[in-house]
Amino acid sequence: MLVEPEIPQNAGNVARTAVALEAELHLVRPFGFRWGDPKLRRAGLDYWKHLNYVLHDSWEAFLEALPEDARVFAFSARAERSLYSARFREGDWLLFGPETRGLSPEVLARFPSLKIPTPGPVRSLNLAVVVGVAAYEAYRQIAGLA
Numbered sequence: 001m002l003v004e005p006e007i008p009q010n011a012g013n014v015a016r017t018a019v020a021l022e023a024e025l026h027l028v029r030p031f032g033f034r035w036g037d038p039k040l041r042r043a044g045l046d047y048w049k050h051l052n053y054v055l056h057d058s059w060e061a062f063l064e065a066l067p068e069d070a071r072v073f074a075f076s077a078r079a080e081r082s083l084y085s086a087r088f089r090e091g092d093w094l095l096f097g098p099e100t101r102g103l104s105p106e107v108l109a110r111f112p113s114l115k116i117p118t119p120g121p122v123r124s125l126n127l128a129v130v131v132g133v134a135a136y137e138a139y140r141q142i143a144g145l146a
Helices: 009-022 038-043 059-065 105-111 127-143
Strands: 025-028 053-056 073-074 094-095
Touching: 009 025, 009 038, 025 059, 025 073, 053 059, 073 105, 073 127, 094 127
Parallel strands: 025 053, 073 094
Antiparallel strands: none
């Protein structure tokens, strides 16, 4: 799930990853681009017809739609816990914030936070990369792949 994505190419690449994993993609407005932006469409290639997605008009609207028993993992470069220490299961939600500011402290306080380790001198990874790494790790665990 993407909260207030700002860069259309990232959102398009995340949409393509969601199609590859047959995952539902949730997006929370406002966006930093128009939903029909050509850069968004181009990054998602011709997979849009296969994308299962839900648009939420606000963070509050998303919270209302979130199942009561949902397990949500918030991703942040500032988190202490590594993605690889989490044990994912079917139905878990992966939550990612805006590219330039990440998730708010209030959101990070509400849900367990995970990070992708970066041993090199990098402050953060590209949003689409983080989503891909996290989504495929969750898929690997849930599918029981070695």
